[in-house]
Amino acid sequence: MTPLVDAARTIADSVLFPAALDVDRTGTIPDSHWQALADAGLYGIAAPAALGGPGLQLPDLIAILENVAGGCLATAFTWVQHHGALASLSASTNTALRDELVPGLIAGRIRAGVAFAGAVPIPPRMNAQRIPDGWRLSGHAPFVSGWGIIDVLQVSAVDADTGDIIAGIVPAGGTPGITDVTAQPLFVADATRTVSLDVDGLVIADERIVSRVTRAEFMANQNFGSRLNGTLPIGVTLRCAQQLDAAGRTDAAAAITADADAVRERLDSGLAESTMLLQARAEGAALAVRAASAVVANAGGAALLRSSPAQLLARNATFTLVAASRPELKKSLVEQFSRSRG
Numbered sequence: 001m002t003p004l005v006d007a008a009r010t011i012a013d014s015v016l017f018p019a020a021l022d023v024d025r026t027g028t029i030p031d032s033h034w035q036a037l038a039d040a041g042l043y044g045i046a047a048p049a050a051l052g053g054p055g056l057q058l059p060d061l062i063a064i065l066e067n068v069a070g071g072c073l074a075t076a077f078t079w080v081q082h083h084g085a086l087a088s089l090s091a092s093t094n095t096a097l098r099d100e101l102v103p104g105l106i107a108g109r110i111r112a113g114v115a116f117a118g119a120v121p122i123p124p125r126m127n128a129q130r131i132p133d134g135w136r137l138s139g140h141a142p143f144v145s146g147w148g149i150i151d152v153l154q155v156s157a158v159d160a161d162t163g164d165i166i167a168g169i170v171p172a173g174g175t176p177g178i179t180d181v182t183a184q185p186l187f188v189a190d191a192t193r194t195v196s197l198d199v200d201g202l203v204i205a206d207e208r209i210v211s212r213v214t215r216a217e218f219m220a221n222q223n224f225g226s227r228l229n230g231t232l233p234i235g236v237t238l239r240c241a242q243q244l245d246a247a248g249r250t251d252a253a254a255a256i257t258a259d260a261d262a263v264r265e266r267l268d269s270g271l272a273e274s275t276m277l278l279q280a281r282a283e284g285a286a287l288a289v290r291a292a293s294a295v296v297a298n299a300g301g302a303a304l305l306r307s308s309p310a311q312l313l314a315r316n317a318t319f320t321l322v323a324a325s326r327p328e329l330k331k332s333l334v335e336q337f338s339r340s341r342g
Contacts (some may be wrong), residue, residue, distance in 0.1 A: 001233045001234050002060050007040040008067040013233035016071025017239065017309075023074055029149070033075050038108025042068070046083035047090050047106050053099075062231055062264070069235025070242075074191040075315040077323065078113075084225060085112035085154040085334045088167060092210045097169065101152070109285060113150040113172060115141040115197065118219065119158050119165050120326075126199065128157035130165045134205040135166055137160075137177065141197040147172065148187065154210060155202070156218075163216040167211045168204035177202025188315035217320055223274050226324065230267045230281045233288035234260050240291035242311055247298055256291045263287055275328070282332035285320045291318035 047053020269320025270277030
């Protein structure tokens with residue numbers, strides 16, 4: 001493991017988790033969280049070494065994401081979107097845009113978010129029309145996290161003529177063509193500042209386009225993103241195991257940790273096959289719910305107090321059931337939770 005993994009673990013244990021209840025209560029992530037991640041070099045983890053990033057191998061990247069997710073889920077979910085945009089820009093053939101933004105993204109001086117969900121469904125929620133020197137977007141992005149926190153947003157839309165997926169960078173806030181921004185109050189991780197966006201006539205010039213890919217290529221990239229999202233329930237699960245271990249439930253903690261390790265292996269094995277990956281993601285989310293339930297049960301009635309980490313972990317686990325979900329993932333989870341154990 002690299003020093004960045006150790007840094008992520010230290011920040012999660014000493015900065016993020018001790019403040020997680022306050023973040024949940026106030027609905028605000030302090031700027032000091034972002035600064036701690038930036039100072040540790042954790043804003044650039046998705047960038048290759050050739051562009052000034054650490055060039056991490058997948059196990060280290062996964063370990064970092066799991067640690068941050070186990071520290072503060074709201075912080076992790078907002079911050080993980082940044083790496084989707086950074087990875088896309090790092091691989092972009094638009095070298096001028098890449099060279100303009102990537103150094104600031106790596107340093108954490110520029111914070112990025114993504115809005116790709118509008119391009120995933122068929123028919124798409126977000127469409128792109130070719131115009132001279134650019135693209136005009138229209139449609140709806142149902143969940144965009146980090147509004148008011150991020151500086152730039154990578155928006156994906158479907159070219160109505162070819163079915164290709166267009167991704168471009170726009171300022172996050174006050175952009176002509178974003179006609180409505182509606183807050184989406186959440187019962188957990190509300191500090192992610194999640195909104196929905198309505199778009200009508202959002203123009204993205206060619207020089208701000210990150211990529212144009214086929215739908216097959218786009219969905220392949222989504223598979224990798226889905227693997228990264230699989231770190232969220234594992235991070236919550238491992239934090240639950242730590243809580244149980246600290247309470248003297250060492251056998252329970254060890255069993256949950258072993259289950260998390262097994263799910264992680266299945267997530268990695270599923271990188272090349274989306275059906276396997278989504279099944280493993282469902283197993284991870286179900287494990288997080290089970291682990292959090294063990295923490296609640298062990299804490300007893302005190303777990304119902306707003307001051308208890310147990311109730312926050314239980315709600316965090318629920319969040320992982322639906323975050324970055326897909327119909328197949330939803331189906332698998334419903335089947336798991338409704339299946340008779342008799």
